[in-house]
Amino acid sequence: xxxxxxxxxxxxxxxxxxxxxxxxxxxxxxxxxxxxxxxxxxxxxxxxxxxxxxxxxxxxxxxxxxxxxxxxxxxxxxxxxxxxxxxxxxxxxxxxxxxxxxxxxxxxxxxxxxxxxxxxxxxxxxxxxxxxxxxxxxxxxxxxxxxxxxxxxxxxxxxxxxxxxxxxxxxxxxxxxxxxxxxxxxxxxxxxxxxxxxxxxxxxxxxxxxxxxxxxxxxxxxxxxxxxxxxxxxxxxxxxxxxxxxxxxxxxxxxxxxxxxxxxxxxxxxxxxxxxxxxxxxxxxxxxxxxxxxxxxxxxxxxxxxxxxxxxxxxxxxxxxxxxxxxxxxxxxxxxxxxxxxxxxxxxxxxxxxxxxxxxxxxxxxxxxxxxxxxxxxxxx
Numbered sequence: 001x002x003x004x005x006x007x008x009x010x011x012x013x014x015x016x017x018x019x020x021x022x023x024x025x026x027x028x029x030x031x032x033x034x035x036x037x038x039x040x041x042x043x044x045x046x047x048x049x050x051x052x053x054x055x056x057x058x059x060x061x062x063x064x065x066x067x068x069x070x071x072x073x074x075x076x077x078x079x080x081x082x083x084x085x086x087x088x089x090x091x092x093x094x095x096x097x098x099x100x101x102x103x104x105x106x107x108x109x110x111x112x113x114x115x116x117x118x119x120x121x122x123x124x125x126x127x128x129x130x131x132x133x134x135x136x137x138x139x140x141x142x143x144x145x146x147x148x149x150x151x152x153x154x155x156x157x158x159x160x161x162x163x164x165x166x167x168x169x170x171x172x173x174x175x176x177x178x179x180x181x182x183x184x185x186x187x188x189x190x191x192x193x194x195x196x197x198x199x200x201x202x203x204x205x206x207x208x209x210x211x212x213x214x215x216x217x218x219x220x221x222x223x224x225x226x227x228x229x230x231x232x233x234x235x236x237x238x239x240x241x242x243x244x245x246x247x248x249x250x251x252x253x254x255x256x257x258x259x260x261x262x263x264x265x266x267x268x269x270x271x272x273x274x275x276x277x278x279x280x281x282x283x284x285x286x287x288x289x290x291x292x293x294x295x296x297x298x299x300x301x302x303x304x305x306x307x308x309x310x311x312x313x314x315x316x317x318x319x320x321x322x323x324x325x326x327x328x329x330x331x332x333x334x335x336x337x338x339x340x341x342x343x344x345x346x347x348x349x350x351x352x353x354x355x356x357x358x359x360x361x362x363x364x365x366x367x368x369x370x371x372x373x374x375x376x377x378x379x380x381x
Contacts, residue, residue: 048172052115053100053108054132055179056166057190058140058156063215064101065089070210085194086176090218092225096232099139099225104194105213107143108169111135111232129163131235134242136161139228141245145371146223147216154373155214160249167191230367237366240266244358244372251355252376256346257337263354264334267327268306270361274318275309276302307331323357330354348376 068084085104092099100108111132119128137160144156165187169179182188231237247262279301283293293301304312310331314324330353336344352374359372 090221137242137245256351263358266358
């Protein structure tokens with residue numbers, strides 16, 4: 001009989017025979033009971049490795065590493081359509097995260113720390129998804145950048161990943177066993193393709209599900225995981241890069257007001273971090289062994305208006321005068337948006353200035369550069 005569980009199953013045959021073939025690939029542990037006769041009890045315990053990932057597809061489909069070869073396709077190829085599409089073409093695992101890419105462009109990410117987080121109530125679950133989406137948006141933005149760097153042209157039109165664009169999937173012994181469907185997103189369409197068979201009435205190379213795909217070479221994913229490894233442990237950087245990616249997404253859709261506001265959030269966050277670092281550097285102990293900046297004084301200084309903070313950072317040479325003037329200009333745009341000045345219209349150049357400052361400040365101390373083309377994606381009127 002079979003005794004099923006989440007972690008494995010136990011096979012108990014009535015005879016002393018191994019019913020799991022030697023080529024099955026399972027790690028088999030055999031423990032024998034009484035060996036008085038061939039009718040003794042043999043237990044075979046099979047332990048499954050269960051892994052959960054968050055997956056997504058990019059709006060523009062691609063082949064990962066290598067495309068399916070449809071030349072001279074046979075009925076056998078058509079029957080194996082799903083295994084070919086879902087084949088893992090690149091895989092990376094470290095102490096912090098695991099990453100997989102299927103041939104059809106399904107991208108799978110597992111952040112080990114996130115998988116161990118408690119999420120027993122709705123508030124913890126919402127926070128958990130928010131953090132995971134930060135990692136996913138960073139991963140997507142870096143992949144977009146590495147595709148440009150490796151192939152020397154832009155293919156993906158970056159768009160922020162939201163909760164309805166991603167899905168949860170489970171692997172047991174490296175075999176996908178279950179997945180939720182992102183039915184409210186284009187991701188859901190690609191998932192249906194991922195799990196379906198071929199349309200037999202169409203020539204295999206002309207099936208719409210396999211058309212208009214470029215090949216993303218292995219080097220793109222190698223560079224991606226190399227860079228993602230450097231930032232994945234810095235939660236503050238991940239959060240700010242994710243906010244920047246959202247600003248880029250809104251910019252590409254022509255939502256300049258939203259984009260500039262998000263970019264300003266990143267700018268102000270980094271300026272306040274510089275201000276804290278400046279205060280800490282000045283907080284020396286005097287001759288009476290008393291700190292120059294006690295908690296009350298620090299609380300007062302931290303409550304300073306961002307305009308004052310920016311001026312002080314420039315006067316103390318923590319930002320240069322050219323950057324100060326640009327920041328002050330964007331601060332003026334932001335104030336007009338917040339205070340709803342009727343004569344103000346947020347324009348393309350206002351938004352690109354804000355994004356350029358945000359990216360320059362964010363990547364100032366980053367361990368690597370990120371290529372973010374500021375182009376629009378608008379349909380014709």
